[in-house]
Amino acid sequence: MTKPILKVENLTTQFLTYAGIVQAVRGISFEIYPGEAIGLVGESGCGKSVTGLSIMRLIPDPPGKIVSGSVYLDRKNLLESSEKEMRNVRGNEISMIFQDPMTSLNPVFSIGYQIMETLLLHQEITKKQAKEKAIELLDMVHIKSPEEVINRYPHQLSGGMRQRVMAAIAISCDPKIIIADEPTTSLDVTIQAQILNLLNDLKTKLNSSIVLITHNLAVVAGLCSRVLVMYAGLIMEEGTDMQIYNKPMHPYTWGLMKAVPKINEEEKERLTTIPGLPPDLLSPPKGCPFALRCDYAMQICFQKKPPFFEPQKGHKIACWLMDSRAPRTKRSM
Amino acid sequence: MKKYIINRIFSMILVLVVVSSLTFFLAKAIPGGPFTKEKKVPDVILQRLEEKYHFDDPLWKQYAFYMGNLMKGDLGPSFRYDALTVNDIIRKGFPVSATIGFLAVLLSIILGLPAGIISAYRQNFWQDNTVMFFSLIGISVPSFILATVFMYFFGLKFKILPIAGWGGFRYMILPAITLAAYPTAYIARLTRSSMLDVLSQDYIKTARSKGISEFRVITMHALKNAILPVVTYMGPMIAAIFTGSFIIERLFFIPGLGKYYVTAIYDRDYTVILGTTIFYAFFLVTANFIVDILYAFLDPRITYEEKK
Numbered sequence: 001m002t003k004p005i006l007k008v009e010n011l012t013t014q015f016l017t018y019a020g021i022v023q024a025v026r027g028i029s030f031e032i033y034p035g036e037a038i039g040l041v042g043e044s045g046c047g048k049s050v051t052g053l054s055i056m057r058l059i060p061d062p063p064g065k066i067v068s069g070s071v072y073l074d075r076k077n078l079l080e081s082s083e084k085e086m087r088n089v090r091g092n093e094i095s096m097i098f099q100d101p102m103t104s105l106n107p108v109f110s111i112g113y114q115i116m117e118t119l120l121l122h123q124e125i126t127k128k129q130a131k132e133k134a135i136e137l138l139d140m141v142h143i144k145s146p147e148e149v150i151n152r153y154p155h156q157l158s159g160g161m162r163q164r165v166m167a168a169i170a171i172s173c174d175p176k177i178i179i180a181d182e183p184t185t186s187l188d189v190t191i192q193a194q195i196l197n198l199l200n201d202l203k204t205k206l207n208s209s210i211v212l213i214t215h216n217l218a219v220v221a222g223l224c225s226r227v228l229v230m231y232a233g234l235i236m237e238e239g240t241d242m243q244i245y246n247k248p249m250h251p252y253t254w255g256l257m258k259a260v261p262k263i264n265e266e267e268k269e270r271l272t273t274i275p276g277l278p279p280d281l282l283s284p285p286k287g288c289p290f291a292l293r294c295d296y297a298m299q300i301c302f303q304k305k306p307p308f309f310e311p312q313k314g315h316k317i318a319c320w321l322m323d324s325r326a327p328r329t330k331r332s333m
Numbered sequence: 334m335k336k337y338i339i340n341r342i343f344s345m346i347l348v349l350v351v352v353s354s355l356t357f358f359l360a361k362a363i364p365g366g367p368f369t370k371e372k373k374v375p376d377v378i379l380q381r382l383e384e385k386y387h388f389d390d391p392l393w394k395q396y397a398f399y400m401g402n403l404m405k406g407d408l409g410p411s412f413r414y415d416a417l418t419v420n421d422i423i424r425k426g427f428p429v430s431a432t433i434g435f436l437a438v439l440l441s442i443i444l445g446l447p448a449g450i451i452s453a454y455r456q457n458f459w460q461d462n463t464v465m466f467f468s469l470i471g472i473s474v475p476s477f478i479l480a481t482v483f484m485y486f487f488g489l490k491f492k493i494l495p496i497a498g499w500g501g502f503r504y505m506i507l508p509a510i511t512l513a514a515y516p517t518a519y520i521a522r523l524t525r526s527s528m529l530d531v532l533s534q535d536y537i538k539t540a541r542s543k544g545i546s547e548f549r550v551i552t553m554h555a556l557k558n559a560i561l562p563v564v565t566y567m568g569p570m571i572a573a574i575f576t577g578s579f580i581i582e583r584l585f586f587i588p589g590l591g592k593y594y595v596t597a598i599y600d601r602d603y604t605v606i607l608g609t610t611i612f613y614a615f616f617l618v619t620a621n622f623i624v625d626i627l628y629a630f631l632d633p634r635i636t637y638e639e640k641k
């Protein structure tokens with residue numbers, strides 16, 4: 001077994017607001033292995049983006065604060081690193097791609113400048129070499145006539161092209177990990193597919209690990225070999241793509257699967273949704289956060305947070321239904 | 334760009350012609366004249382004076398005569414100061430006003446810009462509160478009160494700076510600070526609000542995720558976006574400050590242009606009214622023109638090229 005490249009342990013991130021402390025991420029642990037892509041899935045506000053930003057230590061403080069936990073990149077705990085060490089990690093060892101390519105690039109700098117900036121910062125190369133590398137990178141993300149694009153400004157490019165530029169920036173220093181936070185959400189479907197293909201492509205070419213943060217299970221399917229389902233700041237279920245897609249065990253994952261629109265469904269049928277709303281993270285429930293919306297909730301679910309059950313190697317489920325004393329439930333899908 | 338510049342220069346000339354024409358007729362419309370004095374001037378002398386300055390000509394002829402001279406750059410004689418032409422007055426007064434103006438503008442940028450940046454960066458912290466407190470004072474307290482306070486403390490109490498007169502750098506300090514108070518405060522507030530807007534943008538998050546130092550994120554990535562409104566404000570501000578402030582020049586006894594500007598109106602000194610107004614208008618349109626050109630360099634989304 002290879003050693004994980006990133007090991008997140010008991011990560012807890014909170015936001016101090018006027019209303020109180022929002023417990024965005026409540027002690028999650030997971031590992032990322034070299035060259036693999038994992039999907040971090042969950043609905044809005046479940047803490048998936050905060051997890052990504054916490055790894056990068058980019059949580060705006062105040063109001064945000066990483067309260068406890070550790071994030072080990074190789075043997076270095078990022079949460080204990082100095083700001084200077086962190087700057088050396090960001091963009092170099094771990095890089096990020098953000099949701100909205102329309103606003104993620106600085107409008108007043110040329111594409112070339114924005115790519116070269118990262119290169120010049122992390123690598124000891126001349127401006128000329130950086131420019132050549134930037135052209136090469138644009139070529140790698142399948143941008144046509146990169147020599148020309150390098151002198152253009154973000155407003156002159158389409159959304160898909162801008163996201164490719166973001167990807168080029170992200171891979172510029174051969175990072176060990178690329179965190180892609182909803183990289184396709186604001187793009188139209190055909191461009192989405194292109195960007196996902198590109199990420200897949202880059203993963204194999206560069207042997208970087210990818211953390212794909214998304215609310216869309218379909219997006220995860222093609223790219224990720226492991227999936228983490230998050231809900232209300234906790235990981236609910238974790239497993240390989242096969243385990244999650246073919247044999248999901250957590251009622252929340254069942255709900256998510258049912259909510260995916262199916263192309264062959266009869267028109268009359270309404271899209272299934274999970275009733276209710278996620279819990280208020282200002283005062284999250286004592287037990288399982290999903291209990292209130294869960295069709296299978298038992299008494300214990302409201303009283304005690306479920307531990308992880310691991311019925312199969314690598315497939316972890318935080319649900320009391322997995323306990324041997326629980327009644328057998330048939331998964332309804 | 335070339336076409337745009339040529340167009341702009343033509344429209345600037347048009348603006349100046351309109352400004353000078355309007356000012357000409359408005360000035361003439363004020364009752365009384367430059368030779369109306371409390372002590373009645375004998376009719377014969379008055380007649381001779383009016384003849385000398387062509388006041389007896391019909392208005393259109395006077396206008397044509399004035400505009401003709403204006404084209405040659407001759408702003409005419411002053412009626413109040415016998416020995417001086419308007420060109421002399423500007424030549425004498427402007428360098429004085431511009432010197433203080435330059436210092437004030439420099440001061441307002443050096444202080445206002447960083448104050449605004451710090452204030453935005455430390456929003457709602459003591460740094461922000463301090464800057465906002467002083468900028469509120471700078472914006473709301475009129476300059477003559479500030480001037481008096483400064484004169485009292487620095488001139489009379491501590492006796493470190495002269496309170497009035499003109500003669501060397503020491504004399505410029507108090508007027509320049511007083512003159513700079515408002516624009517400094519304004520620039521600080523403008524920079525703050527503009528920076529706050531920019532700092533919440535996604536591309537700032539991107540910049541940080543690249544590992545760029547916080548200083549560089551602020552001074553390069555954020556400031557270049559946030560500076561546009563400040564540059565916009567600086568165009569008219571520089572024009573107004575350079576051409577002299579009547580209040581400040583009066584209070585500190587500075588022989589600048591601002592003094593002439595206002596006294597000329599009392600004296601019905603037509604040519605001086607016109608000359609200073611045109612000079613100010615010229616400054617204003619030029620400053621705005623430079624600002625507009627600067628835009629294209631600061632923000633690549635603004636371009637004056639013809640769309641092909």
